[in-house]
Amino acid sequence: MAESRSRSKSGEIQNHVGGRWKAPTGESGQDVVNPATGERLAYTQFSSVADVDEAVTEGRKAFEEWRSTPVVERIQPMFELKGLLEENLEELTEFLVRDHGKTRTEARGELRRGIENVEVACGIPTMLQSGSLLNAAPGIDESAVRKPLGVFAAITPFNFPGMIPLWFLPYAVATGNCFVLKPSEKVPLVASRLVELIGETSLPDGVVQLVNGGPETVTALLEHEGIAGISFVGSTPVARHVYETAAKNGKRVQAQGGAKNYLIVTETADIQFAAEQTLSSCFACGGERCLATDIAVVEESVYDEFAEELLAQARQLTVGYGLEDGVDIGALIAPDHVDAVREFIATGISEGAELLLDGRGLSVEGYEEGNFLGPTVFGDVGPETVLAQEEIFGPVLGLMPAADIDEAIEFLNGTRFGNAASLFTGSGADARTFRHQADIGNLGINVGTAAPMAFFHFGGRKNSFFGDLHAQGEDMIHFYTDKSIYIERWPDA
Ligand code: NAD
Numbered sequence: 001m002a003e004s005r006s007r008s009k010s011g012e013i014q015n016h017v018g019g020r021w022k023a024p025t026g027e028s029g030q031d032v033v034n035p036a037t038g039e040r041l042a043y044t045q046f047s048s049v050a051d052v053d054e055a056v057t058e059g060r061k062a063f064e065e066w067r068s069t070p071v072v073e074r075i076q077p078m079f080e081l082k083g084l085l086e087e088n089l090e091e092l093t094e095f096l097v098r099d100h101g102k103t104r105t106e107a108r109g110e111l112r113r114g115i116e117n118v119e120v121a122c123g124i125p126t127m128l129q130s131g132s133l134l135n136a137a138p139g140i141d142e143s144a145v146r147k148p149l150g151v152f153a154a155i156t157p158f159n160f161p162g163m164i165p166l167w168f169l170p171y172a173v174a175t176g177n178c179f180v181l182k183p184s185e186k187v188p189l190v191a192s193r194l195v196e197l198i199g200e201t202s203l204p205d206g207v208v209q210l211v212n213g214g215p216e217t218v219t220a221l222l223e224h225e226g227i228a229g230i231s232f233v234g235s236t237p238v239a240r241h242v243y244e245t246a247a248k249n250g251k252r253v254q255a256q257g258g259a260k261n262y263l264i265v266t267e268t269a270d271i272q273f274a275a276e277q278t279l280s281s282c283f284a285c286g287g288e289r290c291l292a293t294d295i296a297v298v299e300e301s302v303y304d305e306f307a308e309e310l311l312a313q314a315r316q317l318t319v320g321y322g323l324e325d326g327v328d329i330g331a332l333i334a335p336d337h338v339d340a341v342r343e344f345i346a347t348g349i350s351e352g353a354e355l356l357l358d359g360r361g362l363s364v365e366g367y368e369e370g371n372f373l374g375p376t377v378f379g380d381v382g383p384e385t386v387l388a389q390e391e392i393f394g395p396v397l398g399l400m401p402a403a404d405i406d407e408a409i410e411f412l413n414g415t416r417f418g419n420a421a422s423l424f425t426g427s428g429a430d431a432r433t434f435r436h437q438a439d440i441g442n443l444g445i446n447v448g449t450a451a452p453m454a455f456f457h458f459g460g461r462k463n464s465f466f467g468d469l470h471a472q473g474e475d476m477i478h479f480y481t482d483k484s485i486y487i488e489r490w491p492d493a
């Protein structure tokens with residue numbers, strides 16, 4: 001991979017602080033490895049408490065001038081960033097595939113979703129406005145204004161390294177805050193390239209900093225008194241820890257956790273279409289999506305027909321290196337992650353589910369070092385099993401029969417997560433029941449993956465979300481600003 005300012009000659013990923021690239025000074029680190037080829041791409045040196053402190057200090061210095069910069073000027077770098085991301089889309093796509101393992105189409109789609117957030121943030125002069133009222137009392141006018149709060153940080157996961165930083169960064173900056181990004185130590189390359197591109201815009205130095213690292217770096221961010229708020233996306237145990245620790249340290253916090261997503265197929269659904277959508281919902285990105293469906297709950301009257309259709313389609317999927325044409329499922333992030341997914345498959349067998357398609361024997365020619373696993377499908381999964389209740393984060397789908405939609409919704413609502421669910425149906429009445437009764441943040445109807453576009457917030461409930469204001473859209477404006485009230489009277493002289 002070509003050398004760049006964001007990596008040292010030996011491949012060490014650099015931090016970006018106060019407009020300068022510099023090496024993190026933490027004591028440990030880890031290799032960044034292409035999950036499909038096993039090739040070492042770079043090295044993430046972790047940031048120390050001092051590195052985090054320097055990043056926050058630079059942000060606080062930049063904040064005074066940045067928050068006073070007119071909002072129309074603050075959004076110009078976002079227009080520039082949108083152009084740069086479009087121009088460099090194919091290069092970023094390739095970075096993402098090498099770093100993460102997903103396919104080229106998936107990587108491109110992810111970046112598109114990220115760019116959408118930059119586009120939305122360009123409209124912040126309108127979104128930032130608050131209410132005002134003339135003659136609220138005799139001779140008194142009142143108005144509310146939104147003010148930025150200082151330096152915010154985002155801690156992001158490995159599975160969408162191109163999109164998730166952009167759920168936060170554009171909104172933080174356009175609302176007048178400064179920002180520290182701590183990407184996943186497993187996949188730091190796309191974030192580095194993103195920050196390089198930001199360096200080509202007119203954004204002043206110090207408004208955006210990049211600090212690389214792992215849990216210790218996160219702790220330093222959570223405890224730093226100069227940080228006003230934390231956005232987190234990752235697994236449930238860490239999300240809960242981040243939520244509690246950031247709150248204890250007096251910060252605003254939004255923490256998105258792990259998920260287990262379900263899909264219901266009723267007897268009035270278009271079965272072939274539902275199977276097609278289920279397939280992509282489960283197996284896209286190798287199942288490493290917080291919106292991936294792991295369980296399809298199917299009405300008994302169409303269960304066999306649906307299973308047959310789904311298996312016929314699943315057998316056609318090609319697993320391989322995401323940069324090659326014709327690949328449907330890329331590599332999983334790391335060997336220990338493959339082991340964890342294999343363990344789930346073994347558990348499914350021991351729990352008595354019927355293994356209808358086994359992806360464990362797969363080897364990809366030419367990429368024997370890759371972290372590959374083929375699509376795996378279980379039938380007759382019981383509602384109280386590990387397979388039905390725990391997040392797998394791999395290409396494993398379970399089918400569960402249900403008597404009717406009420407039984408299916410009751411099962412969904414009894415689970416620990418509440419990120420996304422979809423319903424496939426031809427019945428408006430079923431759709432209405434689902435919308436009203438499913439206790440889930442993102443609901444799809446005849447849509448396999450209920451991923452909201454950037455102008456809507458990204459829902460999530462129960463163990464999938466800790467906080468109140470979500471990522472993306474208008475919620476971000478509320479998270480990144482506080483409202484002041486102006487009450488004015490101007491008596492005649
Ligand atoms: P992770 O929790 O291991 O890591 C996420 C971030 O937390 C990383 O930046 C990592 O450095 C940091 N971290 C890890 N362990 C930590 C610790 N003990 N203390 C402090 N910080 C720590 O998650 P991951 O494996 O990178 O990502 C996959 C998970 O993220 C899945 O559970 C997935 O469902 C979830 N996810 C959720 C959403 C959502 O919107 N709800 C979106 C994407 C991913």
